Amino acid sequence: MDNERGTVRSAQAGVTNAPPDRARLPRSRRPVGEPTAPGSSSPWILMYHSVAVEEEDPYQLTVSPERFAEQIAWLHRRGRRGVSVRELMRARAQGRGDRLVGLTFDDGYADFARYAVPILQAYGFTATAYVVADLLGQDNGWDTEGPRKELLTVEEVTELAASGWEIGSHGLGHQALPGLPADVLAMQTRESRRLLEEVVDGPVTGFCYPYGAVDLPAALAVRDAGYDYACAIAHSPLTGRFALPRCYVGDRDGTWRLRAKKGRHQLRDAVAELRRVRKGGRT
Numbered sequence: 001m002d003n004e005r006g007t008v009r010s011a012q013a014g015v016t017n018a019p020p021d022r023a024r025l026p027r028s029r030r031p032v033g034e035p036t037a038p039g040s041s042s043p044w045i046l047m048y049h050s051v052a053v054e055e056e057d058p059y060q061l062t063v064s065p066e067r068f069a070e071q072i073a074w075l076h077r078r079g080r081r082g083v084s085v086r087e088l089m090r091a092r093a094q095g096r097g098d099r100l101v102g103l104t105f106d107d108g109y110a111d112f113a114r115y116a117v118p119i120l121q122a123y124g125f126t127a128t129a130y131v132v133a134d135l136l137g138q139d140n141g142w143d144t145e146g147p148r149k150e151l152l153t154v155e156e157v158t159e160l161a162a163s164g165w166e167i168g169s170h171g172l173g174h175q176a177l178p179g180l181p182a183d184v185l186a187m188q189t190r191e192s193r194r195l196l197e198e199v200v201d202g203p204v205t206g207f208c209y210p211y212g213a214v215d216l217p218a219a220l221a222v223r224d225a226g227y228d229y230a231c232a233i234a235h236s237p238l239t240g241r242f243a244l245p246r247c248y249v250g251d252r253d254g255t256w257r258l259r260a261k262k263g264r265h266q267l268r269d270a271v272a273e274l275r276r277v278r279k280g281g282r283t
């Protein structure tokens with residue numbers, strides 16, 4: 001509870017310090033906690049990591065290709081289209097996007113290109129892969145207990161971006177951002193962006209917090225590094241453009257569980273929106 005109250009105070013401070021005329025702000029000065037579109041709820045964004053056949057999966061990061069295909073087919077049957085978060089944000093800014101679902105893949109596992117991409121392509125879906133900028137071509141050494149998984153190489157990331165898949169930053173070294181000194185936060189956000197923009201030969205506008213861990217200094221660092229949005233996991237007082245909540249999807253999630261998770265997202269979003277409105281009324 002203490003932590004939560006502390007974060008609320010910090011979030012309020014960030015919003016209060018923002019200049020009054022938001023409409024004229026360049027993108028990078030948008031207040032943290034701003035909804036993604038005026039008066040709207042958070043978009044539904046699914047969070048995946050690895051799509052592969054895995055015997056051992058202590059962090060529950062892996063969805064089998066069969067299960068993944070079933071989940072994507074379900075979205076398609078429901079009249080929904082899976083898209084990158086970049087496309088989702090653009091659509092929402094234009095007042096459309098009701099039928100869109102964000103599809104995200106954290107860590108940049110090589111199996112994204114091998115298993116996820118062909119299945120997504122079959123439905124005309126897109127997605128975002130958040131890669132660790134300084135670990136391309138290496139493995140997930142940060143997960144000490146899990147099986148080693150290969151990460152996408154520089155060449156693969158270049159090819160994916162050229163084919164229209166959004167590549168976003170997952171920082172440097174897969175390090176949690178909260179608690180890091182300001183200069184390290186700036187390095188994590190700016191340097192990872194610079195490295196990836198070279199690899200994709202274009203703008204990198206999305207960030208994804210390692211471990212979903214975000215606090216106000218981290219969100220401000222991401223905003224000030226020039227990103228357009230950032231993905232977190234949980235709903236929080238920072239929920240908004242720079243802390244988008246996402247729904248974890250695992251190998252146990254058949255269509256009934258996915259449906260239930262959609263309902264849970266809407267409920268959490270309604271509670272977060274209520275808190276945001278009440279907070280706004282007090283400041």
Ligand SMILES: [Zn+2]
Nearest residue numbers: 106107210211
């Ligand atoms: Zn990660």
